[in-house]
Amino acid sequence: MRRWGAVLAAAVLAGCATGPDADPRDPLEPWNRAVYSFNDKVDRAVAQPVARAYQRVVPGGVRDRVRNFFANLADPFIGVNNFLQGKVEDGITDWARFVFNSTFGLLGIHDVATEFGLEKHNEDFGQTFGRWGAGPGPYLVLPFLGSSSLRDGVGTALDFYTDPLTYVSPDEVEYALWALRFTQTRADLLDASRILEQAALDKYTFQRDAYLQRRRSLVYDGRAPREDLELDDEDDGKSR
Amino acid sequence: MKTTASLASALILCLAAAAALAQPAAPEAPDALVKRVTLEVVGLIAKDQEIRAGNRAKLIALIEAKVLPHFDFASMTALAVGRNWRKASAAQKARLTEEFKTLLVNTYASALAAYSDQKFEFRPLRARPTDTDVTVQVRVLQSGAQPVAIDYAMEKEADGWKVYDVMVGGVSLVANYRTEFASVVRASGVDGLIRSLADKNRSLGAGAAKL
Numbered sequence: 001m002r003r004w005g006a007v008l009a010a011a012v013l014a015g016c017a018t019g020p021d022a023d024p025r026d027p028l029e030p031w032n033r034a035v036y037s038f039n040d041k042v043d044r045a046v047a048q049p050v051a052r053a054y055q056r057v058v059p060g061g062v063r064d065r066v067r068n069f070f071a072n073l074a075d076p077f078i079g080v081n082n083f084l085q086g087k088v089e090d091g092i093t094d095w096a097r098f099v100f101n102s103t104f105g106l107l108g109i110h111d112v113a114t115e116f117g118l119e120k121h122n123e124d125f126g127q128t129f130g131r132w133g134a135g136p137g138p139y140l141v142l143p144f145l146g147s148s149s150l151r152d153g154v155g156t157a158l159d160f161y162t163d164p165l166t167y168v169s170p171d172e173v174e175y176a177l178w179a180l181r182f183t184q185t186r187a188d189l190l191d192a193s194r195i196l197e198q199a200a201l202d203k204y205t206f207q208r209d210a211y212l213q214r215r216r217s218l219v220y221d222g223r224a225p226r227e228d229l230e231l232d233d234e235d236d237g238k239s240r
Numbered sequence: 241m242k243t244t245a246s247l248a249s250a251l252i253l254c255l256a257a258a259a260a261l262a263q264p265a266a267p268e269a270p271d272a273l274v275k276r277v278t279l280e281v282v283g284l285i286a287k288d289q290e291i292r293a294g295n296r297a298k299l300i301a302l303i304e305a306k307v308l309p310h311f312d313f314a315s316m317t318a319l320a321v322g323r324n325w326r327k328a329s330a331a332q333k334a335r336l337t338e339e340f341k342t343l344l345v346n347t348y349a350s351a352l353a354a355y356s357d358q359k360f361e362f363r364p365l366r367a368r369p370t371d372t373d374v375t376v377q378v379r380v381l382q383s384g385a386q387p388v389a390i391d392y393a394m395e396k397e398a399d400g401w402k403v404y405d406v407m408v409g410g411v412s413l414v415a416n417y418r419t420e421f422a423s424v425v426r427a428s429g430v431d432g433l434i435r436s437l438a439d440k441n442r443s444l445g446a447g448a449a450k451l
Contacts, residue, residue, distance in 0.1 A: 023419070071385065122386040188385075191354035198444055199347040201420050201436055209419050210411045217410020222389050226375075227415060 025139055026208060032141040036204050039146055048193075051186035063184065065109040070181045071120065072101045072108025077162045081123035085131040093118050122218060125162075126155025130219035139208055147211035267400040271365035273310065274376045274392055278360060281306050285352065299349050307348070312395065312402035313341045319404065320417040321433070324425045332430050339437035344413070346444045358382055372396040375407075 022029060055063070079094030097113035097120065105112045114120060129151050130136070137150030148156060160166060165181070168174040200206030217224050268276070284302060285291050291299045317337040318325045328336065363377035373395050379387040393405035393412075405414040424433045 067385065120386050191350075195347060195350045195354070198350055199343070201424060201440055205420050205423065206416060209416045213411040213415060214409055222410055224410060226393075227412070 025136075025212060027138050028140065032139065032208075033204055035141040035143055036207075039141065039144065040203075042144065043193075047182075047186050048190070051183055051190055054183045055187045055190065063187065066180065066184050067188065068101070068105070068111045069108045070184065071111070072098060072105065073164045075101070075120075077159070078121050078123045080162070081125060081128045082121065084128045085123070090121055094121055094123075124152075124155055125158040126152035126215070127219050129155055130215070136212060136215060139212065147207060149212070149215070152215060267396070269365070270374050270392075270394045270396075270401040271362065271376045273401055274378060274394075275362045277306060277310060278362075278378065281352070282355065282360075285355070286357075294353070296349060296353070299353065300345060303345055303348055303352070308341075308345070310401070310403055312397065312404050313337050313344075315395070315402070315404040316340070316344075316414060319414045321421050321425070322418050324422065324430060324433075328430045332434065335434045336430070336437070339434060339441060340417075342441045343437060343444075346441070361387065374401075 026032065058066075075094045075098040079091040079098070082088075082091035082094055097118045100113045100116060100118070101108045101111060104110075111120070126149075134151045136152065140148045140150060140153055142148050142153060142156075145156065165174060165177050168177060196203065196207060196210075281302065284306070285299070288298070288302075291302065314333075314337050317333075317340045320340065321328070321336060325333070359381045361379040361381060363379065365374060365376060367374040373393070376392045376394060378390045378392070380390060381387045388409050389407070391407040392403045393407070394401045394403050405412055407413070421433055424436055428435070
C-alpha cells in the first residue's frame with residue numbers, strides 16, 4: 001500500500017514536469033504510460049494466451065451462448081442507467097429484453113429479444129454522468145482494467161457495486177464467473193487488439209484517443225456532433 | 241420502422257433513377273455506392289478460398305481494385321496531418337499520402353480478415369440532394385452486443401463520391417491519427433513522420449509475409 005503511495009506521488013510530480021508537449025486531456029501521462037505497459041505485459045503473458053486457447057477450444061456457438069448469458073445479466077442496470085438519463089423507452093426495452101431472454105432465451109443464453117426487435121444498448125454509470133453534463137476529466141489507465149477517465153473510473157466503481165456477479169456466493173463460483181466473463185470479453189477483443197497493434201504508430205496514444213472518442217460517442221448514443229476536421233481549426237495564429 | 245426504411249429506400253431509388261434519367265452522367269448516390277461496394281467485396285471474399293485461407297496479398301489486391309477508387313487519400317492525409325500539412329513540400333505530401341494509404345489498406349485488410357458473416361444494416365441516407373458532404377451509416381449486427389456503427393464521411397467530387405474519413409463505433413480514424421501524427425511531427429518533423437510511417441509499413445509487410 002505504501003509503495004503505491006510513493007508511485008502515485010512520483011507520477012504526480014512527473015506529471016507536473018511534462019512540459020508544453022503534454023496533452024491537456026492526459027495530465028498524468030507518465031503515470032498512465034507506466035500502468036499501460038504493466039497492463040500490456042499482463043495481457044501478453046496471461047490474458048491473451050488464455051483468450052486464444054478459449055477461442056480455439058470452445059466452439060463459436062458456445063461462445064455466443066456465454067456472451068449472451070453475461071450480456072443478459074447486464075441488461076437490468078443498463079435499463080436503470082437509461083432511466084437515469086431520461087430515456088424511458090430505452091430503459092423499458094432493456095427490462096423487456098431481460099424478461100424475454102431470461103425466460104424464452106433460457107436464462108439469457110439465447111438473445112431472442114434482438115430477434116423480437118428489442119435492440120441491445122450500451123450504457124453504464126460513466127455514460128450517465130456524461131449525459132448529466134460531466135466531462136471525462138483527466139484520462140486514466142487503471143491497473144488491470146485499462147483505459148478510463150476520472151468520470152468513468154467513478155462510474156466503473158458503481159458498475160461494480162451494481163453488478164450481479166458481485167453478489168454471487170459462494171466465492172468460488174463468483175470468481176469462476178468473473179474469470180469466464182473476462183475471458184469471453186478478451187476473446188471478443190482479440191481481432192480488435194491485433195488491428196490496433198497494426199494501425200498505431202504509438203499504441204498508447206492511439207488507444208487513448210480511440211477511448212476518449214468512443215466514450216464521447218457513447219454518451220451521445222452515437223449521435224455526437226461531428227468534430228470539425230477543417231485544417232484551420234487548430235490554428236493558433238502562429239503559422240500565419 | 242422497417243416499412244418506413246424500405247419506403248425511404250424505395251423513394252431514394254426512384255429519385256436516383258429520376259436523376260439518372262435527367263442527367264446521364266449523375267454519380268451513384270453515396271449510400272448506394274457504399275452498399276454496393278460492401279456487399280460486392282464481402283461476396284468476393286466469401287467465394288475466394290485463398291483469401292479465406294489467409295492469402296493476404298490477394299486480399300490487398302482485392303481492396304486495391306474494389307475499394308481504393310472510392311477513397312480520397314489526399315484529403316484524408318491532409319486532414320490527419322492537420323496544420324502541419326501546409327508546412328510540407330509537394331514531395332513530402334506525396335510521400336505522406338502514399339505511406340498513409342499503405343497503412344490504411346493494411347489495417348482495412350486485417351479488419352476484413354476478421355469479418356465472419358455478420359449481417360449488415362444499411363441506413364437510409366439523411367441528406368438533401370444538394371449536399372456535397374454526407375455521412376453514410378452502416379451497422380454491423382452481432383449476437384449479444386450492441387451493433388457496431390461504421391460511418392463513412394463522403395464528399396462529392398468531380399468523379400463521384402469519395403470517402404475521406406471512416407468512423408468505427410464513433411471513433412474517427414482521421415481524428416485519431418491527427419493526435420499521433422502531430423506528436424511525431426513535433427518531435428522529428430514532417431520527414432520524421434514519413435520515416436515512422438514507412439518503418440511501420442515495412443514491419444507490417446514483414447509480418448504479413450510470415451503469416
